[in-house]
Amino acid sequence: MIPRPDGELRPRTGLPDVELLIDVAAAEGAGLDAAIVVSRAEGSVADVRQDEFDEARRETVRYHQAVYADGGAGALPGWWARPHRLVLDGREHVDGPVHVYDLGAGTGRHALWLAEHLPPDCRVTAVDLLPEALDQVSASATQAGTADRIDTVVADVEDYEFPHTDAGFVVAFSVLEHLSSPAAVSALLARCRAATRPGGIHVIAVFADRQEITGHGVRRAPVECPLTAQQARSLLRAAYRDWDILQENCSDSAVPETRHGQKYQLRSTLVALIARSPSRATATDH
Numbered sequence: 001m002i003p004r005p006d007g008e009l010r011p012r013t014g015l016p017d018v019e020l021l022i023d024v025a026a027a028e029g030a031g032l033d034a035a036i037v038v039s040r041a042e043g044s045v046a047d048v049r050q051d052e053f054d055e056a057r058r059e060t061v062r063y064h065q066a067v068y069a070d071g072g073a074g075a076l077p078g079w080w081a082r083p084h085r086l087v088l089d090g091r092e093h094v095d096g097p098v099h100v101y102d103l104g105a106g107t108g109r110h111a112l113w114l115a116e117h118l119p120p121d122c123r124v125t126a127v128d129l130l131p132e133a134l135d136q137v138s139a140s141a142t143q144a145g146t147a148d149r150i151d152t153v154v155a156d157v158e159d160y161e162f163p164h165t166d167a168g169f170v171v172a173f174s175v176l177e178h179l180s181s182p183a184a185v186s187a188l189l190a191r192c193r194a195a196t197r198p199g200g201i202h203v204i205a206v207f208a209d210r211q212e213i214t215g216h217g218v219r220r221a222p223v224e225c226p227l228t229a230q231q232a233r234s235l236l237r238a239a240y241r242d243w244d245i246l247q248e249n250c251s252d253s254a255v256p257e258t259r260h261g262q263k264y265q266l267r268s269t270l271v272a273l274i275a276r277s278p279s280r281a282t283a284t285d286h
């Protein structure tokens with residue numbers, strides 16, 4: 001876990017409307033981490049206080065445990081039970097057997113679908129913070145007859161080390177915003193890239209600009225790393241600057257949710273990309 005300062009939260013500066021232009025190559029040439037350059041330039045969401053992080057993490061755990069206790073993917077809202085279009089699109093770029101890593105897999109809408117829709121000798125590793133989510137992945141895989149293809153790992157992805165450099169397909173869908181800082185996001189993406197075989201596919205999606213619309217107004221959604229769409233896009237572009245970008249997405253999202261029995265609409269910007277690793281590994285990637 002990357003340490004966060006315990007002191008005062010620095011006030012967020014106004015974010016520019018135009019996309020921030022960052023000369024990543026120049027920043028790295030000067031020995032700077034691109035993620036830190038992004039976060040400093042855009043108002044320092046990296047400086048989340050420890051107590052704010054702890055509170056957001058408690059709420060992430062409480063919220064997901066409550067959702068998963070309701071009976072698994074079948075009982076979840078439709079959008080959460082079906083694989084997202086981006087994962088379906090990413091799968092189109094995979095030819096042979098691959099090792100899939102689904103980070104923050106939840107109850108496995110992507111892991112389970114990929115285990116069924118990739119060649120039978122593929123392997124799927126589903127990683128999540130919550131054992132109750134992964135228990136449901138295992139139960140659904142047994143029901144679907146794909147249990148022999150799916151492993152589950154209970155872990156905080158912020159500390160997750162890939163066991164091998166054999167990843168052929170990596171999914172990180174709505175999990176990066178639950179890390180402790182943009183620098184932690186950047187570090188995880190670097191580990192994902194380093195663990196990926198030449199030609200491997202990544203499907204990365206971040207829900208940024210998160211707001212909850214209730215009958216009483218608008219509030220900022222509790223999340224560990226509250227990225228703006230600009231920050232998320234800059235982070236992803238910096239991470240995948242040497243890869244083929246097969247698809248890039250920045251679109252509005254609005255889904256109904258319930259917290260503490262109160263219904264609200266979660267509005268956000270889905271910032272996502274599908275990227276393919278260079279066929280021949282380069283020195284900067286590995």
Ligand SMILES: C[S@@+](CC[C@H](N)C(=O)[O-])C[C@H]1O[C@@H](n2cnc3c(N)ncnc32)[C@H](O)[C@@H]1O
Nearest residue numbers: 104105106128129130155156157173174175178
């Ligand atoms: C919004 S759900 C998304 C689940 C799944 N990726 C999907 O698209 O259906 C976020 C999931 O990430 C998990 N999660 C949150 N923070 C995590 C972390 N630091 N490490 C591992 N999993 C985490 C939660 O437990 C939850 O299951």
